Amino acid sequence: MAHAVPSTSAALLASPPLFDIRPTPHSYLGAHSLSFIPAGTLVLSETPLFVLDAPFQIWMYQRSMQSGGGQGPTPVDGEEDEEVQRERWEKENGRKFTENDWLEKAILALLGMREKEQVEEFRKLANTRDELPPALGIFTTNAVATKADLGGMFLNLSRFNSSCRPNLSRPIWDPTTRRINTYALHDIEPSTELVWPYLSRDYEFDSIAQRREQFNNVFGFTCCCKGCLLEGEEKKESERRTRELRYLKEARGGEKGDPKVRRRMVELALEEGLWEAATRIRESLEAEEEVDES
Numbered sequence: 205m206a207h208a209v210p211s212t213s214a215a216l217l218a219s220p221p222l223f224d225i226r227p228t229p230h231s232y233l234g235a236h237s238l239s240f241i242p243a244g245t246l247v248l249s250e251t252p253l254f255v256l257d258a259p260f261q262i263w264m265y266q267r268s269m270q271s272g273g274g275q276g277p278t279p280v281d282g283e284e285d286e287e288v289q290r291e292r293w294e295k296e297n298g299r300k301f302t303e304n305d306w307l308e309k310a311i312l313a314l315l316g317m318r319e320k321e322q323v324e325e326f327r328k329l330a331n332t333r334d335e336l337p338p339a340l341g342i343f344t345t346n347a348v349a350t351k352a353d354l355g356g357m358f359l360n361l362s363r364f365n366s367s368c369r370p371n372l373s374r375p376i377w378d379p380t381t382r383r384i385n386t387y388a389l390h391d392i393e394p395s396t397e398l399v400w401p402y403l404s405r406d407y408e409f410d411s412i413a414q415r416r417e418q419f420n421n422v423f424g425f426t427c428c429c430k431g432c433l434l435e436g437e438e439k440k441e442s443e444r445r446t447r448e449l450r451y452l453k454e455a456r457g458g459e460k461g462d463p464k465v466r467r468r469m470v471e472l473a474l475e476e477g478l479w480e481a482a483t484r485i486r487e488s489l490e491a492e493e494e495v496d497e498s
Contacts, residue, residue, distance in 0.1 A: 222247055223398055225363045230428055232330070234365045234397050241392040247372055248364070249385045252356035253322055254314040256343065258307060259353045265306035308337035315339065325359050332424035345423070348384065350377045358384060367399035367429035368408075368415055369477035374400055389479035399429065401480075408481055409449040412439070431477065445476045459485055463492070 222241055228234040241247065290301045315323050326342065333341035346362040347355035361375060361384060371392050375384045386400055401408070407418055412432050419427040434442050449472050452458060456465045466485050473482035 228365065228397055232365070233363055234399070235360075235363050237392050237394055237396045237398055239394050241388045243388050243390045245388045247386055247388055247398060248360060249381075249383045250358050250360050251383050252350065253318060253326060253359055254311075255350060255354050255356050256307075256311060256314070256347070257354055261307055261310045262303055265303050304336055304340055308340045311339040311343055322359065326357070329359075329362050348375055350384070351379060356384065361386070365397065365399050365429075366402035366419075366427065367431065368401060368403070368427060369429060369431035370400045370480070371396065372398055372400040373480055374405075389483070405481075408478060409446050409453060411443055411446055442476060445472045448472055449476070449478075459488060463489060 221238060222245070223235045223237055225233050226236055293301050293305070315326065318326075326339075329342050329346050331338065331341040332345045335341075336344060343355065343357055347357055348361060350356040356377075358375075364372070364386070371389055373387045373389055375386045377384050392398070402423060403415060403418060407415055410418070412434070416427050416432055419425060431442065449469060452461070452465050452469050452472075456462070458469070459466065466489055470482045470486045470489075473479075473485065
């Protein structure tokens with residue numbers, strides 16, 4: 205089995221490293237623990253290969269299209285203006301230059317400022333958006349939000365697969381260090397795949413069918429994590445727990461409800477393997493109890 209060393213160009217890696225990249229049972233690559241990882245451990249801390257402000261780039265594209273292209277950035281000496289570049293591109297490609305092509309151009313410009321090895325790693329990442337230009341498809345498949353509408357491209361984090369029953373926290377962006385961090389939600393044994401939930405918290409109590417539908421809509425693939433591949437009685441029990449969690453969330457106040465409701469949510473979440481939700485709700489209860497005691 206081939207193992208890959210994580211990219212060290214932008215990541216703070218433990219010594220010895222906590223994980224490597226290797227094939228999963230589903231044939232694609234994933235991160236796996238190399239040793240026992242205690243709960244709360246910082247597993248990955250990484251700066252982005254680049255950050256793309258897509259709304260700004262789209263505004264620039266629209267601006268460049270105004271008045272025949274005369275509203276784009278002022279070209280520097282020796283550089284063709286946007287209209288000339290666009291006309292030549294359309295002639296070479298036999299079609300109109302679109303908004304997606306502008307975003308592709310922006311990504312390629314950012315990649316042009318990176319090391320050759322980093323660009324090669326970027327191009328090896330998954331692309332579930334074949335309808336988009338290649339670099340934009342890879343970015344759209346793998347990018348993680350840093351703040352507002354900014355999308356960060358992280359070479360190591362992109363190798364961590366998704367699970368609806370994760371052992372890692374959702375990535376947390378630190379604007380001070382400009383790093384994205386993810387932590388172990390519970391103790392993790394060696395040779396365990398390290399996974400975090402791609403879907404937002406809005407979907408954490410959804411049924412298997414609802415989660416898989418959302419995955420297809422947003423990411424263009426079907427989730428095959430252990431939580432979505434349950435069968436028989438295990439599936440029935442999982443659906444029962446998530447159904448009760450949805451009821452407590454929607455009809456009984458959820459995380460702002462009565463302490464008894466929240467304690468029941470913690471119990472169900474732990475049974476379901478939703479460690480992040482259980483920890484979040486339990487910490488809110490403990491904080492309230494501390495205030496009451498004071």
